[in-house]
Amino acid sequence: xxxxxxxxxxxxxxxxxxxxxxxxxxxxxxxxxxxxxxxxxxxxxxxxxxxxxxxxxxxxxxxxxxxxxxxxxxxxxxxxxxxxxxxxxxxxxxxxxxxxxxxxxxxxxxxxxxxxxxxxxxxxxxxxxxxxxxxxxxxxxxxxxxxxxxxxxxxxxxxxxxxxxxxxxxxxxxxxxxxxxxxxxxxxxxxxxxxxxxxxxxxxxxxxxxx
Amino acid sequence: xxxxxxxxxxxxxxxxxxxxxxxxxxxxxxxxxxxxxxxxxxxxxxxxxxxxxxxxxxxxxxxxxxxxxxxxxxxxxxxxxxxxxxxxxxxxxxxxxxxxxxxxxxxxxxxxxxxxxxxxxxxxxxxxxxxxxxxxxxxxxxxxxxxxxxxxxxxxxxxxxxxxxxxxxxxxxxxxxxxxxxxxxxxxxxxxxxxxxxxxxxxxxxxxxxxxxxxxxxxxxxxxxxxxxxxxxxxxxxxxxxxxxxxxxxxxxxxxxxxxxxxxxxxxxxxxxxxxxxxxxxxxxxxxxxxxxxxxxxxxxxxxxxxxxxxxxxxxxxxxxxxxxxxxxxxxxxxxxxxxxxxxxxxxxxxxxxxxxxxxxxxxxxxxxxxxxxxxxxxxxxxxxxxxxxxxxxxxxxxxxxxxxxxxxxxxxxxxxxxxxxxxxxxxxxxxxxxxxxxxxxxxxxxxxxxxxxxxxxxxxxxxxxxxxxxxxxxxxxxxxxxxxxxxxxxxxxxxxxxxxxxxxxxxxxxxxxxxxxxxxxxxxxxxxxxxxxxxxxxxxxxxxxx
Numbered sequence: 001x002x003x004x005x006x007x008x009x010x011x012x013x014x015x016x017x018x019x020x021x022x023x024x025x026x027x028x029x030x031x032x033x034x035x036x037x038x039x040x041x042x043x044x045x046x047x048x049x050x051x052x053x054x055x056x057x058x059x060x061x062x063x064x065x066x067x068x069x070x071x072x073x074x075x076x077x078x079x080x081x082x083x084x085x086x087x088x089x090x091x092x093x094x095x096x097x098x099x100x101x102x103x104x105x106x107x108x109x110x111x112x113x114x115x116x117x118x119x120x121x122x123x124x125x126x127x128x129x130x131x132x133x134x135x136x137x138x139x140x141x142x143x144x145x146x147x148x149x150x151x152x153x154x155x156x157x158x159x160x161x162x163x164x165x166x167x168x169x170x171x172x173x174x175x176x177x178x179x180x181x182x183x184x185x186x187x188x189x190x191x192x193x194x195x196x197x198x199x200x201x202x203x204x205x206x207x208x209x210x211x
Numbered sequence: 212x213x214x215x216x217x218x219x220x221x222x223x224x225x226x227x228x229x230x231x232x233x234x235x236x237x238x239x240x241x242x243x244x245x246x247x248x249x250x251x252x253x254x255x256x257x258x259x260x261x262x263x264x265x266x267x268x269x270x271x272x273x274x275x276x277x278x279x280x281x282x283x284x285x286x287x288x289x290x291x292x293x294x295x296x297x298x299x300x301x302x303x304x305x306x307x308x309x310x311x312x313x314x315x316x317x318x319x320x321x322x323x324x325x326x327x328x329x330x331x332x333x334x335x336x337x338x339x340x341x342x343x344x345x346x347x348x349x350x351x352x353x354x355x356x357x358x359x360x361x362x363x364x365x366x367x368x369x370x371x372x373x374x375x376x377x378x379x380x381x382x383x384x385x386x387x388x389x390x391x392x393x394x395x396x397x398x399x400x401x402x403x404x405x406x407x408x409x410x411x412x413x414x415x416x417x418x419x420x421x422x423x424x425x426x427x428x429x430x431x432x433x434x435x436x437x438x439x440x441x442x443x444x445x446x447x448x449x450x451x452x453x454x455x456x457x458x459x460x461x462x463x464x465x466x467x468x469x470x471x472x473x474x475x476x477x478x479x480x481x482x483x484x485x486x487x488x489x490x491x492x493x494x495x496x497x498x499x500x501x502x503x504x505x506x507x508x509x510x511x512x513x514x515x516x517x518x519x520x521x522x523x524x525x526x527x528x529x530x531x532x533x534x535x536x537x538x539x540x541x542x543x544x545x546x547x548x549x550x551x552x553x554x555x556x557x558x559x560x561x562x563x564x565x566x567x568x569x570x571x572x573x574x575x576x577x578x579x580x581x582x583x584x585x586x587x588x589x590x591x592x593x594x595x596x597x598x599x600x601x602x603x604x605x606x607x608x609x610x611x612x613x614x615x616x617x618x619x620x621x622x623x624x625x626x627x628x629x630x631x632x633x634x635x636x637x638x639x640x641x642x643x644x645x646x647x648x649x650x651x652x653x654x655x656x657x658x659x660x661x662x663x664x665x666x667x668x669x670x671x672x673x674x675x676x677x678x679x680x681x682x683x684x685x686x687x688x689x690x691x692x693x694x695x696x697x698x699x700x701x702x703x704x705x706x707x708x709x710x711x712x713x714x715x716x717x718x719x720x721x722x723x724x725x726x727x728x729x730x731x732x733x734x735x736x737x738x739x740x741x742x743x744x745x746x747x748x749x750x751x752x753x754x755x756x757x758x
Binding site (some may be wrong): 032047050051052054055074075076077078079080081082084086089090091092094101102104132133134137148149152154 | 582647649650651652653654655656657658659660661664668669672673675712749751752753754755
């Protein structure tokens with residue numbers, strides 16, 4: 001398969017003891033959910049894909065993105081987007097500067113400004129560019145974090161329990177927004193969660209770990 | 212940083228056994244030691260070194276431990292903490308001068324209570340300063356080490372589950388102090404052990420405080436070493452080197468006895484825990500400790516106040532509580548001189564603090580990028596230059612430079628300062644640097660920022676406050692350095708500290724006050740900036756406001 005994110009015989013172990021094994025192709029616009037209780041190493045799988053696996057883990061197998069083997073690529077050249085359960089907006093930058101950090105380089109100042117305003121409009125946060133991220137509500141932060149990631153034009157999206165900090169009402173809303181945007185951009189999505197609702201809403205294949 | 216220390220020790224070792232080509236002497240011989248042991252003041256000097264070091268360390272440790280045990284988490288404790296943390300940066304020499312002006316027979320305290328309470332019409336003829344037993348010197352060390360140990364203890368407390376342990380102990384009927392000592396102290400002490408050893412080694416071999424507050428005849432061993440080193444007769448350096456080796460031996464011996472003391476205290480402690488006593492005297496102990504901590508803070512602050520008064524004083528006769536008139540004349544007279552020294556001090560301190568910061572960030576960033584981790588052993592390595600008494604390896608370093616024909620001057624002084632500044636900068640920045648949420652780095656990387664981009668655009672800006680604090684710590688440590696400046700500078704590099712200490716024997720209180728205050732200001736201003744600048748730069752960023 002050319003397009004999408006493929007995990008080929010990925011096995012992660014720690015100190016010789018295997019944690020998990022995954023082989024799976026995720027097509028454009030598809031979602032793969034990896035489920036399991038905390039502590040089974042779900043997040044290490046994502047760390048392996050982003051290239052930030054801690055040195056005390058061992059991993060074999062390959063990660064392919066849109067027909068390229070990115071297993072050994074430098075982390076910042078992999079074009080893999082990721083969202084965590086915390087928004088992790090950079091606290092020293094304004095909302096607009098956070099988005100500018102994500103936005104692919106290129107274009108003059110006016111064009112970049114326009115793109116950032118457009119992104120804010122898209123998630124109903126028009127006029128928020130100069131705000132301090134710490135003054136935003138949880139849902140607003142989640143939306144900024146999503147748009148920051150999408151502006152970097154990733155080829156795939158990893159979600160590390162991104163909805164678990166949000167309360168029930170907000171949760172469904174943010175979840176739908178993330179999946180809609182990913183589908184609209186035909187991104188392969190890998191969701192890691194311990195929540196059955198999330199897995200259900202994702203609607204794709206489900207791999208269960210640690211059971 | 213081990214290089215200069217090892218080289219310095221080697222440079223001490225050779226002349227101690229009679230090898231000093233610069234003076235036309237080749238060893239080995241035992242004459243230097245024979246000369247040293249022939250000096251009548253030696254037993255006293257050795258005793259002073261041991262007693263001031265052990266007393267200052269144990270008393271300040273006891274105060275800090277009991278205050279923390281009795282009060283941590285309470286309002287008085289926070290007040291004391293806020294009082295003590297700026298005092299950490301007050302240079303030892305300035306604090307010592309302040310104490311001297313305060314408690315001397317003709318000092319401020321004596322003035323305030325005379326003749327009303329004491330009936331003294333003239334300064335009493337008692338030896339308070341430079342007392343033969345070195346008690347005043349010990350007190351001067353205690354008031355400076357209490358803030359240091361308290362802040363170190365606070366940092367260690369953050370990594371222990373102290374609050375819940377004390378809650379459990381209290382639920383079992385233990386008093387606050389007893390509960391804390393029995394449950395939290397062992398964990399905390401394991402973490403603060405290296406800095407405690409540093410305090411011990413430092414207090415045993417300190418020079419500037421000893422010159423100001425210590426006895427003269429005979430002086431503590433460290434002062435004697437410096438005296439011998441500055442003798443124009445090069446052969447005196449042999450005896451100095453022998454004394455330096457003796458000093459090293461004393462410090463090592465004291466550290467070993469301290470370690471043995473730890474074992475004994477631990478054994479007694481286990482027995483005490485097993486007995487299950489609940490601590491009937493806790494409130495009294497806690498009160499006493501708070502008074503001790505408060506008094507040590509008060510002494511330093513009153514000392515600075517009296518320095519300030521003297522610097523503006525016109526005629527001030529005993530026993531008036533205040534001078535007859537205030538004048539700017541002292542500042543007009545000594546101000547230009549202090550400005551020269553301030554320039555030299557600031558140039559050295561800025562360069563050294565910046566260099567230490569760059570090295571520290573380089574180390575910590577490499578640790579992060581390549582997934583290295585420092586073991587407990589590496590932490591000891593960091594403390595190593597602080598554990599070896601300055602008087603043991605700086606004379607050697609100077610002798611080596613002399614032999615190699617390297618010129619003394621500003622650059623070597625900077626390098627020597629770096630040896631002492633780097634550990635403090637590293638220790639100050641390491642925890643906040645490592646506590647940074649690395650997922651921020653993952654996110655930034657996923658947004659296609661390169662490793663350098665992550666460092667410069669995300670990590671360093673977010674860590675602005677701890678970085679500036681580390682810089683201020685480095686600056687203050689450099690400002691306070693006396694011996695490296697004196698020895699490695701060959702007397703030609705005049706900083707505020709060397710100038711102030713040089714004034715000690717002259718006894719011109721107005722000159723001392725001006726220099727001492729300038730020294731304090733030089734050390735304190737960077738701290739104020741380190742607090743102000745992040746608050747200004749990040750005034751619209753709530754997420755960065757509380758560090």
